[in-house]
Amino acid sequence: MIIYNPHHKKLLSGRLKEAEQLLAKIPAKYCFISGSFLYKEKYKDIDIFVVTRSKKEIALKTSKVKITAIDFNDLYSLFYHSVSKSCIAKNLLPQRPLKVTLSDYWQVINEAIPTLLNQKDTYHKDVRFLILYTEYFKTNEILDTFQLNEKINAFKNYRKVMDYIQQELPWIINRYAKPSYVKRFFYTQAGYYRDILYYDAQRFLYRLVHSIIGGING
Amino acid sequence: MLSQEYTLEFLGDNLEEIVALLSDTKAEKIYQWVREILILNIRPIVTGSPKAYKEWKAHQLLTFRYPFSIGNTEYRILFVKVKNSVYIEFHLGDHKYYDKVRKNLNLA
Numbered sequence: 001m002i003i004y005n006p007h008h009k010k011l012l013s014g015r016l017k018e019a020e021q022l023l024a025k026i027p028a029k030y031c032f033i034s035g036s037f038l039y040k041e042k043y044k045d046i047d048i049f050v051v052t053r054s055k056k057e058i059a060l061k062t063s064k065v066k067i068t069a070i071d072f073n074d075l076y077s078l079f080y081h082s083v084s085k086s087c088i089a090k091n092l093l094p095q096r097p098l099k100v101t102l103s104d105y106w107q108v109i110n111e112a113i114p115t116l117l118n119q120k121d122t123y124h125k126d127v128r129f130l131i132l133y134t135e136y137f138k139t140n141e142i143l144d145t146f147q148l149n150e151k152i153n154a155f156k157n158y159r160k161v162m163d164y165i166q167q168e169l170p171w172i173i174n175r176y177a178k179p180s181y182v183k184r185f186f187y188t189q190a191g192y193y194r195d196i197l198y199y200d201a202q203r204f205l206y207r208l209v210h211s212i213i214g215g216i217n218g
Numbered sequence: 219m220l221s222q223e224y225t226l227e228f229l230g231d232n233l234e235e236i237v238a239l240l241s242d243t244k245a246e247k248i249y250q251w252v253r254e255i256l257i258l259n260i261r262p263i264v265t266g267s268p269k270a271y272k273e274w275k276a277h278q279l280l281t282f283r284y285p286f287s288i289g290n291t292e293y294r295i296l297f298v299k300v301k302n303s304v305y306i307e308f309h310l311g312d313h314k315y316y317d318k319v320r321k322n323l324n325l326a
Contacts, residue, residue, distance in 0.1 A: 063290060107265070111325060114261035115283070189266045192277045195301065201261035 002089040004032075009086060009146050011038050016088060023090040025060055026067075028052050032089035035145045047145075049083055051075070051094065078104075078142065082132055085144035098142070102177055105133045106189070109165065109208075114201035116158050123158045134165065137172045162204065169208060170215040179216040186213050224304035229319075230311040237310070239288050248295065251284050255297060262299075267324040274300055276324040298323065 001020045005011065019033045030051035036043040045066040050058055058067050074080050075096040084093050112130035116123050131151050135143050143151060155161050173182060186209045193206040230236065240248070254260045262280035269276050284295040294316040296309040309319050 066290075107325075110265065111263050114263050117261050192264055192266050196262070196264065196280070198258060199261045202264060 002092055004085060004087050004089065004093075006085060007144070007146065009039055011088075012041070015039075019088040022046065022048065022060065022062070022065065023088070026050060026058060026090070028054075028058070029091055030089070030093055032084060032087040032093060034083045034087040036149065038086075038088060039146060047083075049087075078132060078136060079129070081142045082144060082148065085142060086146055100133070100136065102137075102173065103185070105137060106185075108133050109169070110189075110205065113162070113165075113205055114199070116161060117201045117204075120158055123161065124152055127152060127155075127161055130161070130165070134168055134172070137176065138168055166208060166211070170212045173212045174215040182212060182216050224306070226306045226308065229307055229309045231315050232312070233310050236288075236293060236312075244286060244288070247286075248284065251295075252297065255282050255299075263325060265324050269324045271323055279323065281323055281325065296320075296323070 001016075001023070003011070003016070015038055019038065023031055023033065026048065028050045032049050033046060034049060035045070035047040037046045044064075046062070046064050048060075048065055048067045049070055050067060051070045051072065052058075053072060058069070060067070070080055072094075075094055076099040078098065078100050080096075081098050087093075108129045112127060115126045116130075119126055128148060132143055132148055135141065135151065155164070173186075177185075190206055190209045190213075193202040193209070196202045197206060251260065260282050262282050264280060265276050267276040271279060278301050280299045280301060282297040282299075284297070286293055286295075291312060293310065293312055296307075296316065296319055298307040298309065299305070309315070311319070
């Protein structure tokens with residue numbers, strides 16, 4: 001069993017044993033457990049991740065277990081880098097360089113804002129990618145599951161999440177992207193939102209796009 | 219007098235089996251969610267992608283998502299409407315089906 005714990009977080013010793021037993025039941029070389037099961041007395045799910053090429057579904061007869069299959073192509077993703085950063089693994093996990101683009105980040109925002117406004121204050125599960133990507137581009141650090149939960153729980157409500165995006169995004173984009181790219185990409189996006197401004201989510205995104213473009217115009 | 223034809227397609231690999239599993243309460247919640255879409259109370263996801271989806275471009279589509287679970291299994295509904303048109307797709311499926319449709323729709 002391999003323990004990845006870069007921040008020396010206190011893990012529950014009983015859970016380590018339980019984790020090892022669960023991983024032994026998974027018929028795959030690369031599998032790991034990440035999340036609150038490892039460090040919280042009260043947890044909702046046991047998140048098991050399996051890196052596999054197989055399309056066959058893996059199931060365990062334990063009600064709280066949630067198994068997520070990760071394709072080898074996903075090893076470059078921010079998601080994999082985050083969930084595997086602090087975890088208990090059956091074997092040494094495969095490492096690949098991170099590949100993440102501003103365009104990926106915008107897709108995450110584009111989907112998270114309507115979801116956030118639909119969910120209102122039951123948003124915690126749906127903003128994980130939004131916060132993960134934003135913190136990565138803001139600080140160059142990949143949050144692990146502990147850090148991500150702490151960051152998400154620090155927001156008092158969904159409005160605070162939206163304020164955070166509004167505040168951080170324009171300078172993040174302008175720090176990473178060339179002005180010509182920003183203009184071309186974001187003017188195009190604005191065009192798609194303009195037709196449906198009767199939705200508050202797209203109104204928010206439309207204004208966000210304009211504040212990004214405003215950042216390069218000075 | 220103007221009249222407009224509409225098309226509504228119900229899609230999913232195991233759609234009928236999943237529908238049979240729905241309790242009355244869950245079914246009512248889904249009806250309510252669709253009603254909320256029709257009165258513009260649910261926000262859509264609109265991708266900025268110019269890639270094709272059937273005879274449209276991905277950016278012409280409004281996609282509404284509804285997650286729910288039955289027992290330990292998670293399901294998703296994707297309600298896809300073409301902008302300024304009455305063509306609607308109602309997708310219901312498990313995670314695998316959902317991931318496949320998301321990819322086709324060019325969602326993140």
